[in-house]
Amino acid sequence: MAERLVFIVAVSATDSRLDKYLSLQSPISSRSRAEYLIDSGLVTVNGKPAKASYKLKIDDKVEVDFPTPKSTEIKPFDIPLDIQFEDDDIIVVNKPAGLVVHPAAGHENDTLVNALMAHTKNLSMKFGEDRPGIVHRIDKETSGLLVVAKNDSSHQHLSDQFKARSINRLxxxxxxxxxxxxxxxxxxxxxxxxxxxxxxxxxxxxxxxxxxxxxxxxxxxxxxxxxxxxxxxxxxxxxxxxxxxxxxxxxxxxxxxxxxxxxxxxxxxxxxxxxxxxxxxxxxxxxxxxxxLLHAKVLGFIHPKTEKEMNFEVDWSTQEKAFIQKWFP
Structure with a gap:
């Protein structure tokens, strides 16, 4: 069953944009999540669909329906993953350049998400999107570290850290x-x-x-x-x-x-x-x-369950490392 959230707009939120307002509400907690839900027709204001730019009024009733998870629609793609750490809550992976993070037009079955689906059945599906486990992204040509959530609780905890700008990303x-x-x-x-x-x-x-x-x-x-x-x-x-x-x-x-x-x-x-x-x-x-040449070298965050500080660092791949050592000795 889809989960429904209901918010009643307070005086302090009057004249706020709908997308900005929702991005501040838990468990949505990001503008991109809010925009996804609005664009998918899963948000109503006073029972009617509303645009992201809608300016809220006091006592407006905002309702959000989370879609049913669609994990079964994603095909596993069995390729080697450079996993730096894994437990029951998270996976830290070193993504190679050239690999798209999640399915999109032209890359439906050959992404990091597809590879993760082949590796484990335990990935967060908090928002029912075609992005199970994905808390943050890096570009296709960017290499380096990503943290993946294996359950909804971990996803929310990590999302809150990104929102608070407490994640260390070098x-x-x-x-x-x-x-x-x-x-x-x-x-x-x-x-x-x-x-x-x-x-x-x-x-x-x-x-x-x-x-x-x-x-x-x-x-x-x-x-x-x-x-x-x-x-x-x-x-x-x-x-x-x-x-x-x-x-x-x-x-x-x-x-x-x-x-x-x-x-x-x-x-x-x-x-x-x-x-x-x-x-x-x-x-x-x-x-x-x-x-x-862009590489996510360092990633630091608080573990969503143990609350321990975790820090990871990975070097460039062999070809890029040789290039850098040659030109920047």
Whole structure:
């Protein structure tokens, strides 16, 4: 049976957007979850379907129906998994570059989720989506660490940590050029690119300046915060460490591109001018890897059941590690 949640809007939530309001309610706890439920027609306000942008009024009755789990529709895909840790509640996996995290158009049966389904029958299905166990995601071409929930309780506990920004996520990347500042924090509001649906971009004001502080009149996008530190650099490219405080789609790629230093190998966010800086042997080796160089190296969180702090670290794969050691000795 589907689970129904009922919320009565208080005075303090008057004029809030429906999606933002739901993202603050447990067990939804994220904007993406709220948007999924609204888009799926599983949310009503006063008995009628409502858009994500609906502005709530005092005493509005918001009802949410969670769908029946659809795990049986996902086909197992038996490929080796690089599991760093597993118990009855979580799995920590090192995802290789080139593997999509969950089923989507063009990748229905060959994703990490399909591989997890072949590995275990115990995965969280809290929201009844085609994403069992998936608490957070990284791009197809990004390699590195992910934590997967094996039950609904663990999923909720981990989701709360992501929402509270208490998860420690450190990435390494190679970017084109050399940032002027050796370390800095980047803050913006990231939304779909206005002209290219495949890309994301920071929201700008009427003068074309990137907006760094959310206001009530900004109705699109989500706050995105990234810090970076240059580890090693040369004129053509730099090895950087990045810390995610939020987890927006393409966040690191967007921020580094808008900084003027797109990730090496990132065909979607790189510019012609930036790409020209990479030539000769470095270009040949970059093309051979057929990916952008971004790696989720460190992941730290509180175990959802034992409450113990857990920290994991994985290195780049062999080819990428050799490339980095060669160009950034």
């Amino acid at each position: 990435y390494e990347a190679v970017c084109i050029g050399e940032p002027k500042q050796s370390e800095a924090k980047i803050t913006s509001i990231i939304a779909r690119h206005p002209n290219d649906r495949k890309r994301f971009a920071s929201v700008k004001d009427t003068r074309g300046k990137i907006i760094t502080t959310p206001t009530d009149d900004i109705t699109i996008g989500k706050i995105a915060i990234t810090s970076y530190k240059v580890l090693k650099s040369k004129t053509t490219a730099s090895l950087v460490q990045l810390k995610l405080f939020t987890g927006r789609t393409h966040q690191i790629r967007v921020h580094m591109s808008e900084l003027g230093h797109p990730l090496l190998g990132d065909k979607l966010y790189s510019t012609a001018a930036a790409s020209k800086k990479i030539a000769g042997e470095m270009k040949l080796e970059t093309d051979a890897m057929n990916r952008f």
